[in-house]
Amino acid sequence: MEDILPQQSTSWQNMISTARCVFNSFGYHEIILPVAERTEVFTRTLGDSSDIVNKEMYTFEDKKGRSLTLRPEGTASVVRAVIEHGLLSSGNTVKVFYIGPMFRYERPQKGRKRQFYQMGVEFFGARSYYSDCDAVLCMSEICKKLDIPIVIKINTLGCKSCLVKYTEFIKKSLTNKQDDLCKDCATRIKSNILRVFDCKNKNCKNILKDITPIYEMVCDKDKQQFTSFKDVLNKFDVTFVEDRTLVRGLDYYSGIIYEAYIKDYNSDAVSGGGRYNDLVSIMGGPQTPSVGFAIGIDRLIEYKNDSSKKEIDVFLVSLGPSALHKNFELLITLRNLGFSAEMEYEEKSPKSQFRKANSFNAKYVVVRGEDEIKKDIIKIKDMATGHEKEIKENQLKTVLSNKT
């Protein structure tokens, strides 16, 4: 698990607040949930056979012996919460977003940390393809505002009956090829067979490329929805490609699904999502068609690798104890006026104090010693030009305002 130090935290917070604005403008409201949930919240939603549930969860018992798990993703907790708080009374649409840490026990590598940050939305009571569009356009707008060029892979898994039919079909197609598949895929045939399409094994890929992909077999109505969905993406200049073998790693998806990748950047998906019409009822809530997506914040940060420089408006240099005292009062006054101000809090040499001012990237340095106090002035140095002048303390606000 990694620390995010002050140098990086600024770009992290900028990203979050940009996303928060877009979420709000798309009508999503924030929900803040516990990082730990009862374990069954995840085993019931993600599927017993998923890698997450089997290998990657941080699970432990609380002092009463209840099994808790640090959330590996956001959707399951959100669904648990909206059901528990009765937000899904019939016909209601509920649009929420979340931002926060998630936890998976994986081998740490570039872009994959054990504590990582995701933000995402869930749109409950979302029947028409407009709601799929609403979600994708929101995700796309966030990346646009963040100046991150993405391409979105899209596909449709069709409705539940399409999915059932296709599962039968592919089971049959793979029956006599079982021995050629890798060990993981052999297991997948019994649990969630669609995931064989996620396999990176060359042999498996070879076998699968000859099998009719799910898209070809979905019903006309689902194809029509998918076409309308694409029309809207085109209308709003969203860059996408159709990927007819795209499935998603979790059990709960059906209908339109998608994954976003950063253009010309070699990395995993930065975002993924889709429709999940049955998850709410599986979790004990009313039948509620829903869509949602999540964005991996760490990966976006990594891409941006923000080089924004910290700087402050003014640094106060004090020569002698009276100056230290007067400067401290000035410091607080400046901050209350909205300027970023710093000083050396101990009696130190001018040289050491100027060094510190530089390390803060101060735009101005104020110097005050016995002389200045006697003359009731302060010295101010513009650090960009090197220009120095004497002013009255009450002129400082004007000087700083002109620059900032």
Add this chain to the structure above:
Amino acid sequence: MEDILPQQSTSWQNMISTARCVFNSFGYHEIILPVAERTEVFTRTLGDSSDIVNKEMYTFEDKKGRSLTLRPEGTASVVRAVIEHGLLSSGNTVKVFYIGPMFRYERPQKGRKRQFYQMGVEFFGARSYYSDCDAVLCMSEICKKLDIPIVIKINTLGCKSCLVKYTEFIKKSLTNKQDDLCKDCATRIKSNILRVFDCKNKNCKNILKDITPIYEMVCDKDKQQFTSFKDVLNKFDVTFVEDRTLVRGLDYYSGIIYEAYIKDYNSDAVSGGGRYNDLVSIMGGPQTPSVGFAIGIDRLIEYKNDSSKKEIDVFLVSLGPSALHKNFELLITLRNLGFSAEMEYEEKSPKSQFRKANSFNAKYVVVRGEDEIKKDIIKIKDMATGHEKEIKENQLKTVLSNKT
């Protein structure tokens, strides 16, 4: 562990962003840390005998058998991080703040949750009393900006040698009263004796009120620092009271300490902090005088119980499929212009759509049906006045801008 639903999350986020501005203006930079740490990070810093370590930690093993704990407070993790990343090279001052969830296994009650949120600062390399002032004034400014009236209890525990002397003194004073103290205090005598002053037991309180409090026994230099500290608080109109029996619940404090309470509001402290000159070296870093405080966010929220009303700029009502399609495009266009806009994504009756517009507290409702499409206009209704008129779609931006 509680969910924070959309209705509350707005006031929560407003609070956070106000605090973030004040932290930044006081020169503190954000650090974002894992919610779980190796268990020894907390046992070494909080003291083996503290209630937190003994009864309240969520501790569990990861898949490699290492003991991890969900952080019960922020300071220990921050100290671990600044040492690990080598930020404390000699003479450096480091000022950081954190905001995030903390975890304690307590009986849930008003203002005490098992997952709760804290924000706080740590100022490393802070020798003079100005740094104590810097922290307290920052805390006070946050409450002022949030319009939360507080009173701050202050005290000084003196330097390390004062503390050692006083510990000896009180041990002696309590020797023959041991049997009259409660069971917890009897244990405290052996572990951290100062905590007897935190005891709520009547008997214990009675015994302790006759014992010279620590403040009376600190050395002149520490008293002088404390006086200078109070002078600054007075100067900046911070409301405080001296509480000569104030100690803090954690082992690591020395010097000036404080706790903030909301005025005329019956609750526990909303903030607390103080000086901890030895903690960094105990954790294996260089000797680094430091100060810090934490604020409990849940308690502030509870006090504010914010009644801010959600509302949106415009809701789009569609009569028929073509209108639905045109309105969806208008919806996205409006959002991209910065307006908050919503619509019904399914074909529904006008009545049901207006009901929804009301539930969103829409300032305006746009209505579009076959008639409007034919005439190439839209109808717009001002929901405050009930006034309705027909306009061209491209006039909508101007109408909305005049109101918002």
